[in-house]
Amino acid sequence: MIPEAVDQIMTHLIQENYLNEERFAKSFARGKFNIKKWGRNRIINELKFRQISRYNINSALSEINEQDYHTTLDELAKKRLAQISESNILKRRKKLADYLLYRGWESNLVYEKLRELI
The missing domain is CATH 1.10.10 (Arc Repressor Mutant, subunit A)
Known part of the structure; x- marks a missing residue:
């Protein structure tokens, strides 16, 4: 695709909340903890591997009671x-x-x- 179309599509997805890093990080942390029984260290490492920001990682970890x-x-x-x-x-x-x-x-x-x- 041409770069302008890519930019326009990405902008639309972000505005409509389809691409949301914080939502992904929270869902990932909840799922890996509840289903796979992972601890915080493994969740943090996996989120860092996916280049999730430190703020969103901390937000995701707060989802774990x-x-x-x-x-x-x-x-x-x-x-x-x-x-x-x-x-x-x-x-x-x-x-x-x-x-x-x-x-x-x-x-x-x-x-x-x-x-x-x-």
Whole structure:
């Protein structure tokens, strides 16, 4: 397409709120937390990868209820711990920590949860 047409189409989409970075970031954060059980770190990294502004990332993270966040971490950790069949306690801890850190949960919360469960 010619550049003028692209500019006109983009302007129309932005004015009609079809292209809205903040709405996308909020929806993305809610969806990844509720459905995939991702932690804040993973959500932040994915939004940065998509070049979402820092303001919109912070706005999106405010969509996650703090109580739900901790409840989800607790449920996820207990479920994963039940799946780990390792008999060595240190290896169990490492496997659970690696899993939770990979999913984007903050390290201080992960290690606190490890002390609580194992």
